[in-house]
Amino acid sequence: PEKTAKRRAKHLNVHESGKSDCGVKSNIKSIPGVMTIRGCAYAGSKGVVWGPIKDMIHISHGPVGCGQYSWAARRNYYIGTTGIDTFVTMQFTSDFQEKDIVFGGDKKLAKIMDEIQELFPLNNGITVQSECPIGLIGDDIEAVSKTKSKEYDGKTIVPVRCEGFRGVSQSLGHHIANDAIRDWVFDKINPDTPARFESTPYDVAIIGDYNIGGDAWSSRILLEEMGLRVIAQWSGDGSLAELEATPKAKLNVLHCYRSMNYISRHMEEKYGIP
Numbered sequence: 001p002e003k004t005a006k007r008r009a010k011h012l013n014v015h016e017s018g019k020s021d022c023g024v025k026s027n028i029k030s031i032p033g034v035m036t037i038r039g040c041a042y043a044g045s046k047g048v049v050w051g052p053i054k055d056m057i058h059i060s061h062g063p064v065g066c067g068q069y070s071w072a073a074r075r076n077y078y079i080g081t082t083g084i085d086t087f088v089t090m091q092f093t094s095d096f097q098e099k100d101i102v103f104g105g106d107k108k109l110a111k112i113m114d115e116i117q118e119l120f121p122l123n124n125g126i127t128v129q130s131e132c133p134i135g136l137i138g139d140d141i142e143a144v145s146k147t148k149s150k151e152y153d154g155k156t157i158v159p160v161r162c163e164g165f166r167g168v169s170q171s172l173g174h175h176i177a178n179d180a181i182r183d184w185v186f187d188k189i190n191p192d193t194p195a196r197f198e199s200t201p202y203d204v205a206i207i208g209d210y211n212i213g214g215d216a217w218s219s220r221i222l223l224e225e226m227g228l229r230v231i232a233q234w235s236g237d238g239s240l241a242e243l244e245a246t247p248k249a250k251l252n253v254l255h256c257y258r259s260m261n262y263i264s265r266h267m268e269e270k271y272g273i274p
Contacts, residue, residue: 040164044173062131208256211236
């Protein structure tokens with residue numbers, strides 16, 4: 001179409017000798033509802049940071065199409081029984097229809113959480129991964145999450161504002177996901193609660209490894225053979241309990257800087273973890 005052709009005309013160009021660049025227009029925000037060649041903010045949060053956390057259920061909140069980032073699209077290997085205590089390769093979606101866009105999806109989201117609690121009672125938490133329409137219509141996923149968390153005796157429920165159009169790539173989704181862990185996991189931990197394990201001087205966390213094909217397991221074996229104790233993996237084969245335990249680590253070993261430098265900097269500033 002003429003309109004689309006005009007917009008895409010700057011996507012490809014020939015570099016001419018003597019010119020500083022070829023005039024290609026890139027690094028622009030995704031358009032809601034338009035498939036891009038790259039990932040989006042939702043992909044960065046759901047597909048990378050949160051998705052591999054195995055004992056939590058991650059709802060793709062919006063139309064079903066974005067659920068391509070579930071269904072084993074990435075080889076985030078994990079140990080556990082799928083559908084019982086681990087849910088990485090399962091797809092949970094609110095399957096938005098036109099009427100949900102018009103009337104809002106908060107009630108639908110609350111109903112989905114009730115169904116999850118009934119069907120998968122061994123889940124240790126829920127995240128709401130918001131897709132483009134959620135931000136456009138202004139649904140209050142934070143209010144629903146808080147209400148349901150109280151209803152389920154304080155269960156960790158994390159609303160993640162990772163609508164795809166928020167960033168130019170999936171990188172902002174990493175940042176948003178990191179901030180959600182900071183605000184909805186770390187900041188909810190009661191410092192007076194007895195620790196689930198006794199800390200040692202050799203506790204480390206593997207940060208920014210998504211266990212694609214088992215990479216994190218290899219790193220873990222090497223670290224443990226050195227005499228260190230790996231108390232958390234972020235987030236391949238990871239769990240909510242490991243996220244909660246990480247502020248007690250003595251060192252964060254950072255693999256993928258692009259996706260996890262935000263939370264690592266935060267832990268260094270707040271908890272003194274190098």
